[in-house]
Amino acid sequence: MQKLVQGVHNFQMEIVGAQRDFFRRLAEGQTPIALFITCSDSRISPNLLTQTEPGDLFILRNAGNIVPPYTPSTIGGEAATIEFAVSVLGVHDIIICGHSHCGAMKGLLNPESLKDTPAVEHWLGNAEATRRIMKEKYSDLDGERLLTATVEENTLVQLENLRTHPSVRAKVAAGKLNLHAWVYKLETGEVFDFNPLEGQFVPLSERPAAESESKLIRRIERSI
Numbered sequence: 001m002q003k004l005v006q007g008v009h010n011f012q013m014e015i016v017g018a019q020r021d022f023f024r025r026l027a028e029g030q031t032p033i034a035l036f037i038t039c040s041d042s043r044i045s046p047n048l049l050t051q052t053e054p055g056d057l058f059i060l061r062n063a064g065n066i067v068p069p070y071t072p073s074t075i076g077g078e079a080a081t082i083e084f085a086v087s088v089l090g091v092h093d094i095i096i097c098g099h100s101h102c103g104a105m106k107g108l109l110n111p112e113s114l115k116d117t118p119a120v121e122h123w124l125g126n127a128e129a130t131r132r133i134m135k136e137k138y139s140d141l142d143g144e145r146l147l148t149a150t151v152e153e154n155t156l157v158q159l160e161n162l163r164t165h166p167s168v169r170a171k172v173a174a175g176k177l178n179l180h181a182w183v184y185k186l187e188t189g190e191v192f193d194f195n196p197l198e199g200q201f202v203p204l205s206e207r208p209a210a211e212s213e214s215k216l217i218r219r220i221e222r223s224i
Helices: 002-016 020-027 046-050 077-088 103-109 118-137 143-162 166-173 213-223
Strands: 034-039 057-062 093-099 178-184 191-195 200-203
Touching: 034 046, 034 077, 046 057, 057 077, 077 093, 077 166, 093 143, 103 118, 103 143, 118 143, 143 178, 143 191, 166 178
Parallel strands: 034 057, 034 093, 093 178
Antiparallel strands: 178 191, 191 200
16 A cells, blocks of 8 residues: 555655646547547556556546446436437547457356356456357367457457447447547557458557558448
Protein backbone atom coordinates (compact mmCIF):
# COMPACT_ATOMS: atom_id res chain seq x y z
CA MET A 1 0.00 0.00 0.00
CA GLN A 2 2.88 2.36 0.75
CA LYS A 3 3.95 2.16 -2.89
CA LEU A 4 0.52 3.40 -3.95
CA VAL A 5 0.47 6.24 -1.45
CA GLN A 6 3.93 7.36 -2.48
CA GLY A 7 2.83 7.17 -6.10
CA VAL A 8 -0.07 9.52 -5.41
CA HIS A 9 2.27 12.01 -3.74
CA ASN A 10 4.65 11.87 -6.70
CA PHE A 11 1.77 12.25 -9.13
CA GLN A 12 0.45 15.34 -7.39
CA MET A 13 3.85 16.99 -7.05
CA GLU A 14 5.58 16.03 -10.28
CA ILE A 15 2.81 15.42 -12.84
CA VAL A 16 -0.16 17.57 -11.86
CA GLY A 17 2.09 20.39 -10.75
CA ALA A 18 3.77 20.51 -14.15
CA GLN A 19 0.57 20.14 -16.21
CA ARG A 20 -2.10 22.09 -14.35
CA ASP A 21 -3.71 23.48 -17.51
CA PHE A 22 -4.08 19.98 -18.95
CA PHE A 23 -5.85 18.69 -15.84
CA ARG A 24 -8.12 21.75 -15.73
CA ARG A 25 -9.19 20.97 -19.30
CA LEU A 26 -9.92 17.37 -18.30
CA ALA A 27 -12.32 18.67 -15.66
CA GLU A 28 -14.34 20.47 -18.33
CA GLY A 29 -15.46 17.23 -20.03
CA GLN A 30 -14.32 14.20 -21.98
CA THR A 31 -14.18 13.38 -25.68
CA PRO A 32 -12.48 9.98 -25.82
CA ILE A 33 -11.17 8.57 -29.09
CA ALA A 34 -12.39 5.05 -28.44
CA LEU A 35 -14.02 2.62 -26.04
CA PHE A 36 -11.35 0.09 -25.02
CA ILE A 37 -12.72 -3.17 -23.63
CA THR A 38 -10.09 -5.41 -22.07
CA CYS A 39 -9.35 -7.84 -19.26
CA SER A 40 -8.91 -6.86 -15.62
CA ASP A 41 -5.48 -8.51 -15.67
CA SER A 42 -3.02 -6.28 -13.81
CA ARG A 43 -0.38 -6.73 -16.51
CA ILE A 44 -2.37 -4.75 -19.08
CA SER A 45 -2.26 -0.95 -19.18
CA PRO A 46 -4.45 0.34 -22.04
CA ASN A 47 -2.96 3.82 -21.99
CA LEU A 48 0.59 2.50 -21.90
CA LEU A 49 -0.18 0.02 -24.65
CA THR A 50 -1.69 2.65 -26.95
CA GLN A 51 0.51 5.54 -25.78
CA THR A 52 -2.54 7.68 -25.02
CA GLU A 53 -3.23 10.34 -22.41
CA PRO A 54 -5.96 10.64 -19.77
CA GLY A 55 -9.17 11.49 -21.59
CA ASP A 56 -8.28 9.59 -24.78
CA LEU A 57 -9.79 6.20 -23.87
CA PHE A 58 -13.08 5.23 -22.27
CA ILE A 59 -12.13 1.94 -20.62
CA LEU A 60 -14.24 -1.08 -19.68
CA ARG A 61 -12.47 -3.92 -17.87
CA ASN A 62 -13.60 -7.26 -16.53
CA ALA A 63 -12.35 -10.84 -16.25
CA GLY A 64 -11.92 -12.18 -19.77
CA ASN A 65 -12.81 -8.93 -21.63
CA ILE A 66 -16.36 -10.23 -21.87
CA VAL A 67 -19.36 -8.43 -23.37
CA PRO A 68 -22.61 -10.16 -22.37
CA PRO A 69 -25.17 -10.23 -25.21
CA TYR A 70 -27.75 -7.48 -24.89
CA THR A 71 -31.05 -8.49 -23.31
CA PRO A 72 -33.41 -5.91 -21.73
CA SER A 73 -33.97 -8.18 -18.73
CA THR A 74 -30.29 -8.51 -17.82
CA ILE A 75 -28.84 -5.07 -18.45
CA GLY A 76 -25.73 -4.54 -16.33
CA GLY A 77 -22.67 -2.37 -16.03
CA GLU A 78 -21.16 -3.51 -19.32
CA ALA A 79 -24.27 -2.59 -21.32
CA ALA A 80 -24.53 0.78 -19.58
CA THR A 81 -20.88 1.60 -20.21
CA ILE A 82 -21.13 0.65 -23.89
CA GLU A 83 -24.32 2.64 -24.40
CA PHE A 84 -22.86 5.73 -22.70
CA ALA A 85 -19.67 5.56 -24.76
CA VAL A 86 -21.56 5.21 -28.04
CA SER A 87 -24.69 7.31 -27.53
CA VAL A 88 -23.44 10.06 -25.22
CA LEU A 89 -19.70 10.35 -25.78
CA GLY A 90 -19.94 9.50 -29.47
CA VAL A 91 -16.86 7.30 -29.77
CA HIS A 92 -16.12 6.23 -33.34
CA ASP A 93 -14.19 3.05 -32.48
CA ILE A 94 -14.60 0.17 -30.04
CA ILE A 95 -11.70 -2.19 -29.40
CA ILE A 96 -12.04 -5.53 -27.65
CA CYS A 97 -8.56 -6.56 -26.57
CA GLY A 98 -7.79 -10.06 -25.32
CA HIS A 99 -4.33 -11.06 -24.14
CA SER A 100 -1.96 -13.98 -23.85
CA HIS A 101 -1.82 -16.04 -20.64
CA CYS A 102 -5.38 -15.01 -19.73
CA GLY A 103 -6.46 -16.57 -16.44
CA ALA A 104 -10.14 -16.29 -17.32
CA MET A 105 -9.63 -18.30 -20.50
CA LYS A 106 -7.62 -20.89 -18.56
CA GLY A 107 -10.61 -21.22 -16.25
CA LEU A 108 -12.96 -21.56 -19.20
CA LEU A 109 -10.89 -24.46 -20.51
CA ASN A 110 -10.61 -26.06 -17.06
CA PRO A 111 -13.97 -25.55 -15.31
CA GLU A 112 -12.95 -27.83 -12.43
CA SER A 113 -10.49 -25.12 -11.37
CA LEU A 114 -13.42 -22.74 -10.71
CA LYS A 115 -15.16 -24.78 -7.99
CA ASP A 116 -14.01 -22.36 -5.26
CA THR A 117 -14.89 -19.23 -7.25
CA PRO A 118 -18.60 -19.56 -8.09
CA ALA A 119 -18.94 -15.91 -9.12
CA VAL A 120 -16.15 -16.33 -11.68
CA GLU A 121 -17.72 -19.57 -12.90
CA HIS A 122 -21.07 -17.83 -13.36
CA TRP A 123 -19.46 -14.88 -15.15
CA LEU A 124 -17.65 -17.14 -17.60
CA GLY A 125 -21.02 -18.49 -18.64
CA ASN A 126 -21.03 -15.42 -20.90
CA ALA A 127 -18.20 -17.10 -22.81
CA GLU A 128 -19.99 -20.42 -23.26
CA ALA A 129 -19.97 -19.93 -27.04
CA THR A 130 -16.18 -19.69 -26.88
CA ARG A 131 -15.94 -22.93 -24.91
CA ARG A 132 -18.13 -24.76 -27.42
CA ILE A 133 -16.16 -23.43 -30.38
CA MET A 134 -12.95 -24.68 -28.82
CA LYS A 135 -14.44 -28.12 -28.19
CA GLU A 136 -15.81 -28.49 -31.73
CA LYS A 137 -13.08 -26.80 -33.74
CA TYR A 138 -9.82 -27.16 -31.83
CA SER A 139 -9.86 -30.63 -30.27
CA ASP A 140 -6.42 -31.28 -31.77
CA LEU A 141 -4.75 -28.49 -29.78
CA ASP A 142 -3.42 -28.49 -26.22
CA GLY A 143 -1.26 -26.41 -23.91
CA GLU A 144 -0.27 -22.91 -24.97
CA ARG A 145 -1.52 -23.39 -28.52
CA LEU A 146 -5.00 -24.17 -27.20
CA LEU A 147 -4.94 -21.20 -24.83
CA THR A 148 -3.81 -18.83 -27.59
CA ALA A 149 -6.59 -20.04 -29.89
CA THR A 150 -9.11 -19.65 -27.05
CA VAL A 151 -8.04 -16.06 -26.41
CA GLU A 152 -8.44 -15.25 -30.11
CA GLU A 153 -11.79 -16.98 -30.51
CA ASN A 154 -13.14 -15.39 -27.35
CA THR A 155 -12.23 -11.93 -28.59
CA LEU A 156 -14.21 -12.58 -31.77
CA VAL A 157 -17.16 -14.05 -29.84
CA GLN A 158 -17.30 -10.96 -27.64
CA LEU A 159 -17.14 -8.76 -30.73
CA GLU A 160 -20.26 -10.53 -32.02
CA ASN A 161 -21.93 -10.07 -28.64
CA LEU A 162 -21.11 -6.38 -28.89
CA ARG A 163 -23.10 -6.19 -32.11
CA THR A 164 -26.26 -7.22 -30.24
CA HIS A 165 -26.30 -3.94 -28.32
CA PRO A 166 -28.84 -1.59 -29.96
CA SER A 167 -26.66 1.52 -29.71
CA VAL A 168 -23.76 -0.30 -31.35
CA ARG A 169 -25.86 -1.90 -34.07
CA ALA A 170 -27.42 1.43 -35.04
CA LYS A 171 -24.11 3.29 -35.25
CA VAL A 172 -22.41 0.49 -37.19
CA ALA A 173 -25.31 0.38 -39.66
CA ALA A 174 -25.00 4.13 -40.14
CA GLY A 175 -21.26 3.85 -40.79
CA LYS A 176 -20.46 5.91 -37.69
CA LEU A 177 -18.79 3.22 -35.60
CA ASN A 178 -15.95 0.78 -36.26
CA LEU A 179 -15.34 -2.40 -34.26
CA HIS A 180 -11.93 -3.97 -33.75
CA ALA A 181 -10.67 -7.24 -32.24
CA TRP A 182 -7.14 -7.14 -30.82
CA VAL A 183 -4.95 -9.61 -28.94
CA TYR A 184 -2.04 -8.35 -26.87
CA LYS A 185 0.96 -10.63 -26.34
CA LEU A 186 2.30 -9.89 -22.88
CA GLU A 187 5.77 -11.32 -23.35
CA THR A 188 6.66 -9.34 -26.47
CA GLY A 189 4.40 -6.29 -26.35
CA GLU A 190 3.00 -7.18 -29.79
CA VAL A 191 -0.60 -6.41 -30.68
CA PHE A 192 -2.47 -8.52 -33.21
CA ASP A 193 -5.52 -7.25 -35.05
CA PHE A 194 -8.18 -9.47 -36.65
CA ASN A 195 -8.19 -9.05 -40.41
CA PRO A 196 -11.52 -10.23 -41.93
CA LEU A 197 -9.95 -10.53 -45.37
CA GLU A 198 -7.44 -13.08 -44.13
CA GLY A 199 -9.66 -14.58 -41.45
CA GLN A 200 -6.90 -14.38 -38.86
CA PHE A 201 -5.08 -12.13 -36.44
CA VAL A 202 -2.12 -10.30 -37.93
CA PRO A 203 0.42 -7.93 -36.34
CA LEU A 204 -1.15 -4.51 -35.99
CA SER A 205 2.04 -3.03 -37.40
CA GLU A 206 1.13 -4.59 -40.77
CA ARG A 207 -2.25 -2.88 -40.95
CA PRO A 208 -2.54 0.58 -42.55
CA ALA A 209 -3.34 3.00 -39.75
CA ALA A 210 -6.37 4.50 -41.50
CA GLU A 211 -8.02 1.24 -42.54
CA SER A 212 -10.95 0.27 -40.35
CA GLU A 213 -12.82 -2.98 -39.97
CA SER A 214 -15.86 -1.50 -41.69
CA LYS A 215 -13.82 -0.72 -44.80
CA LEU A 216 -12.45 -4.25 -44.83
CA ILE A 217 -15.92 -5.74 -44.51
CA ARG A 218 -17.24 -3.59 -47.36
CA ARG A 219 -14.38 -4.84 -49.53
CA ILE A 220 -15.29 -8.44 -48.65
CA GLU A 221 -18.97 -7.84 -49.47
CA ARG A 222 -18.08 -6.37 -52.84
CA SER A 223 -15.97 -9.41 -53.69
CA ILE A 224 -18.72 -11.95 -52.90
